[in-house]
Every structure is written in structure tokens, then in C-alpha cells.
Amino acid sequence: MYNLLMFLSMFCTVCYSQEISGIKDTIRFMTQTTATSSDKGFDFFASEEPLEMRLRFDVREFLKSRNDPEYLDATLTVFTGEHDSVSQHIKLKVRGNMRLESCAFPPIMLKFKDNKNESEPIQGHGTIKLVTPCNQTKSYENYVIREYLAYRLYNLLTPYSFKTRLVKIHYSDVSKRDRSFTAYGFLIENEDQMALRNNAVVIGTRNITQKQMIPSEMARVAVFNYMIGNTDWSVPYQHNIKILKSLVTPSDKGIPVAYDFDYSGFVNTPYAAPCEQLPIREVTERYYTGLCFSEEEMRPILDEFSGMKNELLRTIHNFEYLPDYEKKRMEVYVSSYYKQYRRPEVLLSDLNRTCKRF
Secondary structure, X not given: OOXXXXXXXXXXXXXXXXXXXXXXXXXXXXXXXXXXXXXXXOOOOOOOOOEEEEEEEOXXXXXXXXXXXXXXXXXXXEEOOOOOEEEEEEEEEXXXXXXXXXXXXXXXXXXXXXXXXXXXXXXXXXXXXXXXXXXXXXXXXXXXXXXXXXXXXXXXXXXXXXXXXXXXXXXXXXXXXXXXEEEEEEEEOOHHHHHHHOOEEEEOOXXXXXXXXXXXXXXXXXXXXXXXXXXXXXXXXXXXXXXXXXXXXOOOOEEEEEOOOOOOOOOOOOOOOOOOOOOOOOOOOOOOOOEOOOHHHHHHHHHHHHHOHHHHHHHHHOOOOOOHHHHHHHHHXXXXXXXXXXXXXXXXHHHHHHOEOO
16 A cells, blocks of 8 residues: 555644735726636536546656646546546646645646547647545544635635535556555645636735725625635735636626635644644634725625525535544534624624724
8 A cells, every 4th residue: 555644733824914015996907808618628617516536647656746746647536426427537636735745636627628629539628627535544634624614614605706616536556556545635726717607707916905806705704714714825925715707797896716715713723723823723723814894785685694694504414425533623613613602793893893994
């Protein structure tokens, strides 16, 4: 058995400031529309049911390339039914920031042929991220599944979020059979497809502040991250945040989209640690890093979260791919947000203590 059981030490996340000085009050948005995605081929995100796949590639070369990521040849097989499957040659490479450094088995970028060849069963997808367990232990596999569940909760709150798909993957090493193994992971929708689905385009401009976002969308992102105990995000640096510009609604404001929740208290990975500049010691301690909003702007969002309480908790409770004790811990963590803030004015007061006033 290929030994991937590398001992992981604690890594503190890089602190990303939410403040950038000297930024103009307007955003220069792209005006071009994105290319229309192909309707042909297999759609990874057409269902929320877990998917089974096989990835066949040179695992040793993949792990060696983490310091100089390059695309390697691979074969992907997707099992579409009990006796049906589709296979295709693709490219893949290591990806990630902290997980690239700290994980024995880093996350993967899958690259598909983007052409009009109808003989290809999977086409028009460009690149898709695959989140993998840090190593071959059940606990690390469960951390990945917890993060997948965080995305599911976020999907319930807003369409401005990445679709994901839980996958059971058979990793097959072409050079050494005993390096092969099976583990759960999840796929993350391509950012251009996510934008296209929302009639928007992705903005790459840096140094955009939270103040330059649509207030309701910014408040929703900030409160969600607060609820799940996530401080590992930044709008100006676009760290774990993508920014969209709507092609339908005229506005000079952006739409923030959050992703990567492995540093949240909700997921609570062993390597997660809050930025040392924050006055918290554990990621399970909530700390609001969003913009200061007026009560008129924030109250509808807080009411929205209050109205979603039962559905959020039910989604965790009914999730089949985690043991009951882990689901209970996650239910208790989300419930603590609601128990602590039974009255919106109490939550508003707490948020205003640490909010960004730029």
C-alpha cells in the first residue's frame, strides 16, 4: 500500500487584510460576455447525487510535480450507471495554496478538451477543481466531506455560489498498482460556468473593497462566513472570493462569491488556524470581518438567515455521508450561532464591534 500517511503539523493561515487604501469608489468592470458553454457531453453538476469515478495517472510524477506544477496525462472514467461508464483522456496537475504545502496528497486540477468533437463524451468544461483528502485516513476524508457540506449550506442561501459534486474516486496508478487507493472528494464548478449560470462575468480586478460590492450580497457572504466561523477570506485580495459583474442588472457594484471553507470552525481541520493578527485563538471562535452595514441593510439578511435555520440544520441532519457524531457536532456549531443571537439587535451589536468601517 502506497504510504501517504504523512504527519501534518499545524499551519497558520496567511492573514489577508480586508482594507486597501486609495481605492476609487467605482469599479472598472469587464463588458465582454463569456463564451457560451457546450450543451454536449457529460454534465458533472446536473445532480447532487454522489458520483463514482476512476482517475488513472502516474501518482509518483504527480506528487513530484508539486513544486513545479505541470499538466500530466490521465484517463478519467465516470460511472454513469450500474453497468455504464464514459472514459476520456484528460490532463491534471496539483493545485492549491496551503493544502498544496501541507497535504501528503494535494488537491487536483482536471483539464478537459474544450472542443466541438462530438466523439468526446466529456467536453466544454475547461478546468474543474477536485478537492481531495490530505492523506489516506478516514478522518481526513471526513474533513473533505464536511467542507462539501459547507458548500451545500451556502448553495441554499444564494445562487451566487459554486455548485459541487461529491465523488467517490478510485485513484489508479499507472506505474505501480499498490499505490492505487479509493477515497471520497468533491468537484467544484468551473468559475466561468458559475458566472454564466448567473448571467454574469468574473472580474479579475484587484484592490476592490467590500464597499464596492452590492450591499445585500456582501452582507450575505460576510454573515455566512461568520456563521461557519470562517475568517480566511478577503475581497481586496480576492482570497477565497470571486467577484462577479451582472450582465442583467445595471450596477457599478460587484457580487462576491465565497469558496474554500477548510479553515472554518464548521469544518475544523487540524491544520486550520486563525491569522495571528486576529484576537481569536481557535477557528471555532467566531469573529466578524465583514463591512459595517446599517441596520436597514443588515436586518433583511439576518432575517433571511433566521428563516433558513431549520433547512440548514435539516440538511446537516439528513446528510448520509458522515457519521452521526460528526453531524451532531456540526449541528451544534451552527445552532450555537442561532442560540447566541435569538434577538437580531444582539447580533448587530456584536458585528458592529469588529466590522470594517472603510
